[in-house]
Amino acid sequence: MTDYTNYLARQVMLGKMNRREFMGRAAAFGVTLAAAGTMFDTAAKAQEPKRGGHLKLGLEGAAATDSKDPAKSLSQFTFVMGRNWGDMLVESEPLTGAPVPALAESWEPSADAATWTFKIRQGVKFHDGKELTVDDVVKTLQRHTDEKSESGALGVMKSIKEIKADGGNLVLVLTEGNADLPLLLTDYHLVIQPNGGLNDPNAMIGTGPYKVTSFEPGVRATFEKNADDWRTDRGYVDTIEMIAMNDATARIAALSSGQVHYINRVDPKTVDLLKRAPTVEILNTSGRGHYVFIMHCDTAPFDNNDLRMALKYSMDRETMVQKILGGYGKVGNDFPINETYALFPEGIEQRTYDPDKAAFHYKKSGHSGPVLLRTSDVAFPGAVDAAVLYQESAKKAGIEIEVKREPGDGYWSNVWNVQPFSTSYWGGRPTQDQMYSTAYLSTADWNDTRFKREDFDKILLEARSELDEAKRKEMYRTMAMMVRDEGGLILPMFNDFVNAGSKKMKGYVHDIGNDMSNGYIATRVWLEG
């Protein structure tokens, strides 16, 4: 037993295992959680972060059109940049997803969760030397909720009615109770800027661990360490260089030749080749993003739940994960939540490929003739292949699916959320409430399955202001079951974030929040040797 736990501890030291994995495996071996925790800490301490060095990242998703304004940050590149130079009020814990303090030191909801008071941290300096005040925070949030706002966080901020300062505190009044408010403030657009960025939204001045030294959109960005950083547990390297590399092969070549320490978006098709390089390790993290096949519940023939069930049972999820994700993902269960979300309803039976049940429901639905599925490569990587695989597995249940390939250009405006049966993807949201409110509430703009159920909406709103976690979890179970058994969503797979790094790079945190260690990659790692 000690041998095994020692082995695990060594894995921790080598940076091959994070706390959650370690605890899980040690517990499975009969070590108590407390003891395992101590062991993890001792092992992790042996892996003391090293300071200094020049970190280079080669990232996909940059364009010459990238904006310096965090409100308009849309690309993977500016997402990471914002995390480097700025801070939000709240961060999410990498392994549990719970809200943890950042520029807000602590917070307190009212009993109905409709009024929230945030204590703002004192003594934090912006890169220009100015001290952070509550006023800066108020102005920042106002800028993102403004009627004229073009902020990507507009949807998240919609429910905030009033933003005001109260002494050293920030007070937010919501239109209705929301127990998840702190997590909404982790949104990467909501970087706190001096005077809310009203003077110059493009200044890229914040409170983050790195100062921007140069930025050419679509080309390159460089950073230097912020000597006045208010935190010591981040920002280990001296300088950062982020290089835009939109070509997948270029990224792999750059990493395997040692020109960069980290790349994102490794294609599942080539990941096995990259694995062979002795200096490289694959960094894959479970995510909330999922690839979906969506049917409009209010449009014939998909207004028939038996047809929807038939199509759900026709999906061979395991094959999808293997063939489309190269094994880097998890099977889905036809509701948009997985175990990375807080209050995940465990124990819901996994839906599997069952041609007999599919045929049964198909017969019951009385539908005949082919079902038209529209898809495009922009829906998600491999979407056209996935549609063809689906066509094959449905054929065995006697269901004929006609796959129509649409042009990628304009897919999001002309096909997705317009045509009754199409392929798409969803990135994760910080909370279950956010995910359901964005895409399953009757009135939501992006209700891309046209799932309109008053009883569902009612539970969703009740759950939102429910501060009792046990009750809330039960409500989320009910909602998950409704979407799974009556909704228009076929969710074959949740995709992992597949990135890769040099073995010299240590301390990578597998953050369930979002891709690239939730964007914090550059602030969390250090370089060895």
Next chain:
Amino acid sequence: MTGGGSTRDPAATMAGVAGSDPQLSVAAGTDASKGNQSLNTATSNDQGALSPWGKFVRKSPLAALILQRLALSVALLFAVSIMIFGGVEALPGDFATTYLGQSATPQAVANIRKDLGLDQPATTRYFQWLGGALQGDFGNSWASRNSVSEQIGKRLGNSLFLAFFAAIISIPLAIGLGMLAVQFRDRLVDKVINVISLAAISLPEFFVGYLLILFFAVQMGVATFPATVYDSMGLTERLSAIALPTATLVLVVLAHMMRMTRAAILNVMSSAYVETAELKGLSGLRIIARHAAPNAVAPVINVVALNLAYLVVGVVVVEVVFVYPGMGQYMVDAVTVRDMPVVQACGLIFAAFYIFLNMVADILAIVANPRLRHPR
């Protein structure tokens, strides 16, 4: 604006060189024929009463031609700007929806449209843009809100830098190899040069790029990769960064120019005066360089001009593979989100380069050929 394949196809241009009359071979060059025509129309003027323009044409036909060509270029650029505008308008989705992509909310879309004046009719927007452009103001990028001229300045500089080095290596090399191939025609040297250059032109440029990266950057580790260049970079660093993309471009354009040179010279080699030169006892290379090459220069100039244009406007793929921040990638990014001011400015610059290089090629062809200089 050349789509790689068709304009770089040597067979298309070479077919015209088959005739032995030098005049014919000039007409075969892509744009030389147009130069010829416009010259003819200009001369037809002076048959009646001599207008001031007619006098000018008679006095200095070359200058008249250049002036005519310049006026035509402006009209062409104007037409190009309308076509680009119409093209981008015809694409599905406007800037607001494509920029925000799947994450667009109706309010954010409406805010952006209002802010940029996208709610106005297309003709109004076009003339607003044209008004600015005529005063030299290309406006700001809709996406990044930075000045287009400033951004393009940098990107164009990078593109020209790469194109310049690719050109000064490839052009002398191509012409030299072409002459060499003629000298040793149908012998081993000629065949080796032919096979290698054909192989290089047959491989797609991204594949050539990947091969170079694989061998020189990943396996041997001698070359710099990625080829990202930036402001604070020294010249030597910059040169080492562009070594691989330059090599790729040289390989891609070399064969076309080399084979054209070879064909054009071979064509001249069969004429009587070359035979005379041989009978005089001149050495093979001297005949080629001194007597044959100058008479074969017109088609070669045309091919060189086409390839130069390609080096500036057609290297998007090479830019992407080598992560080189040139104009091509900039324009592709802008088209993806329908960033009209950037697309317009890039399109006009590309068109201007194309027109300019073709004009230079025509003029040089005329200068090189006395018969075209003094039309009957």
